[in-house]
Amino acid sequence: MPADWTAIEALPAPRLETLFAEDPNRLATFSVDVAGLHFDWSKTHLTAQAVAAFEALAKAQDLAGKREALFAGDVINTTEGRAVTHVAERGEGSVDDVAKARVLHARMRALIDAIEGEALGPIRHVLHVGIGGSALGPDLLIDALGRDDSRYDVAIVSNIDGAALEEVFKKFDPTATLLVIASKTFTTKETLTNAESVLQWMGEAGVDDVYGRVVALTADPDKAVEWGVDETRVLPFADSVGGRYSLWSSIGFPAALALGWDNFQDMLDGAGEMDRHFRQTSLSQNAPALAAFADLYYTQVRHAETRATFAYDERLRLLPSYLQQLEMESNGKGVTIDGVKLDRPSAAITWGGVGTDAQHAVFQLLHQGTHLVPVEFVAVIEPGDTLAEEHHRQLLLNAFAQGAALMKGRPNDDLARSYSGDRPSSTILLEVLDARTLGALIAFYEQRVFVNGVLLGINPFDQFGVELGKEMAKAADAGGQEFDVSTADLIKRAFG
Numbered sequence: 001m002p003a004d005w006t007a008i009e010a011l012p013a014p015r016l017e018t019l020f021a022e023d024p025n026r027l028a029t030f031s032v033d034v035a036g037l038h039f040d041w042s043k044t045h046l047t048a049q050a051v052a053a054f055e056a057l058a059k060a061q062d063l064a065g066k067r068e069a070l071f072a073g074d075v076i077n078t079t080e081g082r083a084v085t086h087v088a089e090r091g092e093g094s095v096d097d098v099a100k101a102r103v104l105h106a107r108m109r110a111l112i113d114a115i116e117g118e119a120l121g122p123i124r125h126v127l128h129v130g131i132g133g134s135a136l137g138p139d140l141l142i143d144a145l146g147r148d149d150s151r152y153d154v155a156i157v158s159n160i161d162g163a164a165l166e167e168v169f170k171k172f173d174p175t176a177t178l179l180v181i182a183s184k185t186f187t188t189k190e191t192l193t194n195a196e197s198v199l200q201w202m203g204e205a206g207v208d209d210v211y212g213r214v215v216a217l218t219a220d221p222d223k224a225v226e227w228g229v230d231e232t233r234v235l236p237f238a239d240s241v242g243g244r245y246s247l248w249s250s251i252g253f254p255a256a257l258a259l260g261w262d263n264f265q266d267m268l269d270g271a272g273e274m275d276r277h278f279r280q281t282s283l284s285q286n287a288p289a290l291a292a293f294a295d296l297y298y299t300q301v302r303h304a305e306t307r308a309t310f311a312y313d314e315r316l317r318l319l320p321s322y323l324q325q326l327e328m329e330s331n332g333k334g335v336t337i338d339g340v341k342l343d344r345p346s347a348a349i350t351w352g353g354v355g356t357d358a359q360h361a362v363f364q365l366l367h368q369g370t371h372l373v374p375v376e377f378v379a380v381i382e383p384g385d386t387l388a389e390e391h392h393r394q395l396l397l398n399a400f401a402q403g404a405a406l407m408k409g410r411p412n413d414d415l416a417r418s419y420s421g422d423r424p425s426s427t428i429l430l431e432v433l434d435a436r437t438l439g440a441l442i443a444f445y446e447q448r449v450f451v452n453g454v455l456l457g458i459n460p461f462d463q464f465g466v467e468l469g470k471e472m473a474k475a476a477d478a479g480g481q482e483f484d485v486s487t488a489d490l491i492k493r494a495f496g
């Protein structure tokens with residue numbers, strides 16, 4: 001039976017400022033502090049009544065049961081017949097799954113020790129090829145945390161466009177480079193084509209045993225061995241760890257290498273702390289749940305089609321693109337987990353950028369456009385730079401002022417100069433940006449996606465929507481695809 005949204009759809013819609021005026025405790029009610037992160041949803045339209053209505057929906061959709069099934073390692077990805085065990089990577093799954101993850105982490109750590117000990121020869125550069133979930137997570141971690149003291153130069157290349165790889169070839173010494181091939185399936189065309197070109201580049205530079213410089217991160221170790229990677233340098237991860245949830249597994253290898261094992265472990269621990277919060281805290285004080293309630297209020301009741309995250313910290317500039325895959329590949333679906341058409345909007349389109357840059361580019365629409373866009377600000381109290389305090393002070397003040405301006409607005413008889421206000425935003429403020437808080441932040445987003453999926457009745461763990469385009473490109477490559485007139489013309493123009 002489809003879930004009953006009537007109570008949620010009938011919620012009153014007072015202006016944000018009225019909500020503050022009516023409730024002196026509003027800030028405390030809609031703030032949560034956990035794992036070094038402060039969350040503030042007071043500038044959204046969430047009310048006690050709204051939270052109660054979402055709690056009732058969560059009950060009807062058995063969120064608590066499904067959450068336990070996630071942590072128990074049950075087969076909750078039913079469309080693919082798999083369990084979902086990324087939480088076990090951070091020590092929070094079933095005893096068996098946690099034990100298996102620990103064994104694989106130990107293997108990963110041993111290889112890192114060997115590389116540090118120069119068992120593969122002197123390595124200065126790490127060239128990681130992978131795409132989607134096999135690239136975005138490590139890229140975010142290294143870009144956020146490895147700016148000052150990365151122990152190796154790491155480049156992460158995903159695009160099959162040779163220009164991406166060539167840029168790295170110009171900077172790296174092929175005789176001191178480790179090739180890391182990250183692919184859950186070990187079949188992804190982009191990744192394998194890039195890997196072959198890296199081997200060729202190394203070979204042309206005179207590296208004798210190019211395969212001796214390759215590490216594979218995959219859930220299909222046999223395929224990696226078949227491809228030519230020595231079994232001792234294949235770092236497997238469980239098939240039940242989804243691609244976009246995989247940075248906690250061996251897919252995090254380049255980050256563990258660049259940042260050191262202790263940092264990698266801290267990241268896992270931070271994520272584990274968020275998992276425990278998610279599992280043990282009542283929904284009205286539960287960060288992932290409250291975030292999902294706000295998401296759903298805006299998509300389902302206010303018809304917001306997008307939501308935007310702005311990182312007011314240069315170190316988190318890759319966060320919006322990481323979230324795009326996590327949220328849209330998980331919940332961008334028009335069918336429920338039971339295989340029937342979804343009778344309401346799916347999750348919002350995720351987009352965003354970096355503050356303050358975005359203020360001078362896209363914020364016009366956020367303040368005055370006709371689209372409602374719930375905005376999320378992510379900022380860090382401790383600066384990531386050593387320049388004059390003024391930089392960080394201005395950065396944070398800008399983030400806070402934008403949220404205030406969106407809410408307050410400023411009426412003007414001249415409509416072109418009028419700000420309607422009542423535009424929602426939420427803020428996530430980190431004490432410091434380190435491996436632990438970043439792990440907690442990413443786990444928060446994952447669990448928020450989970451709650452959104454459960455309340456919408458979507459399976460957030462499959463991704464059939466990406467297959468058709470891939471298959472058609474493959475068939476076109478093999479010459480076996482009949483295309484429409486327009487596409488056939490484009491192919492003819494490009495290839496004759």
Ligand SMILES: O=P(O)(O)OC[C@H]1O[C@](O)(CO)[C@@H](O)[C@@H]1O
Nearest residue numbers: 132133134183184185188243466
């Ligand atoms: O790790 P693989 O198997 O190379 O896949 C890469 C990415 O491709 C996708 O399957 C989408 O095309 C993602 O879900 C995944 O993260």
